Amino acid sequence: MRLFRRGDPTKEQVRRELWELGWWYQDFEVPPGVWTGLGSPLAYRPHGRWELMDPHLPDDLDGASVLDLGGNCGFFSIQMLLRGAGRAVIVDPFVEFEQQAHYAARRFGVKLEFVAEDVHTYCLTHDERFDYVIFLGLLYHLRYPNLVLDRLADMTARRMFVQSHVIGPPVEFEHEREDYPQRTEDDLLLDPAFPKLTFLERIYNKDPTNWWFPNYAGLSALVRAAGLEIVARPHPEFIVADPGERLGSAQYERLLFPRYRRPGYRTFPGRLTYEPEVWERLLASRNDRPAAG
Ligand SMILES: C[S@@+](CC[C@H](N)C(=O)[O-])C[C@H]1O[C@@H](n2cnc3c(N)ncnc32)[C@H](O)[C@@H]1O
Numbered sequence: 001m002r003l004f005r006r007g008d009p010t011k012e013q014v015r016r017e018l019w020e021l022g023w024w025y026q027d028f029e030v031p032p033g034v035w036t037g038l039g040s041p042l043a044y045r046p047h048g049r050w051e052l053m054d055p056h057l058p059d060d061l062d063g064a065s066v067l068d069l070g071g072n073c074g075f076f077s078i079q080m081l082l083r084g085a086g087r088a089v090i091v092d093p094f095v096e097f098e099q100q101a102h103y104a105a106r107r108f109g110v111k112l113e114f115v116a117e118d119v120h121t122y123c124l125t126h127d128e129r130f131d132y133v134i135f136l137g138l139l140y141h142l143r144y145p146n147l148v149l150d151r152l153a154d155m156t157a158r159r160m161f162v163q164s165h166v167i168g169p170p171v172e173f174e175h176e177r178e179d180y181p182q183r184t185e186d187d188l189l190l191d192p193a194f195p196k197l198t199f200l201e202r203i204y205n206k207d208p209t210n211w212w213f214p215n216y217a218g219l220s221a222l223v224r225a226a227g228l229e230i231v232a233r234p235h236p237e238f239i240v241a242d243p244g245e246r247l248g249s250a251q252y253e254r255l256l257f258p259r260y261r262r263p264g265y266r267t268f269p270g271r272l273t274y275e276p277e278v279w280e281r282l283l284a285s286r287n288d289r290p291a292a293g
Contacts, residue, residue, distance in 0.1 A: 022282075025097075036104065041285060064085050119142065
């Protein structure tokens with residue numbers, strides 16, 4: 001039996017509040033038992049990713065700090081706080097998700113921080129280290145994924161969780177050479193299993209924010225090259241890594257970051273809101289309209 005405090009909102013109230021907050025990408029159950037996705041087929045359930053992380057976390061996070069990049073409406077940060085983390089910071093440029101994350105956290109009685117900023121600029125302007133860094137579903141959305149991964153490796157005190165869509169079969173490439181001589185070894189570089197990051201000049205899957213897809217060996221190569229040590233790969237798309245040798249960072253008083261965009265689409269980096277027509281389409285995909293209050 002679930003216990004409710006006097007004054008806790010009813011399911012109908014929560015359903016109305018979730019509805020007011022728009023379209024939720026992460027679909028999870030918030031107390032007193034309402035799913036954030038509100039029946040939208042475009043929402044996704046993040047529980048499978050959490051199950052991959054879970055065995056690689058202590059039972060009690062004992063006040064640890066968490067950085068959750070592209071953390072959306074907060075599912076992973078909330079899980080970490082419920083597990084005893086002392087602080088969770090989400091970095092995600094979309095203000096729609098900021099309100100949702102704070103709301104969802106409140107429903108669980110925890111508090112998170114939300115920085116509505118781009119992960120590139122965040123990583124280049126903050127030198128804090130976090131015990132746990134959560135980097136799921138974001139690498140391929142980045143124009144400069146290596147730059148971010150290199151910084152994150154330096155910002156991770158204990159463990160990082162990396163998830164990315166990967167293309168091709170799950171085959172690790174066994175390097176037989178330390179050095180690949182030009183031309184004579186080019187065929188080896190063309191081997192489908194050779195670590196690769198494929199650049200998407202055009203739009204992939206109707207999403208103009210997809211830029212790069214690694215293959216299986218490419219994802220592990222990127223993680224290792226950032227100085228991290230892979231401790232587990234519980235799924236072809238998922239890597240658990242710990243910090244290795246730290247090289248630190250060079251500090252410049254003035255360093256410029258380029259604006260970038262696909263022609264006809266929004267410009268990054270910055271604090272962003274969804275394009276109205278895209279948001280309207282997402283709102284229209286919800287099926288579980290609450291009863292009028
Ligand atoms: C595919 S979703 C993954 C959400 C969450 N990490 C998960 O695994 O469920 C990508 C998230 O990254 C955010 N995002 C996209 N571009 C970003 C950027 N440049 N910096 C930070 N977050 C970004 C999106 O707003 C979205 O919340």
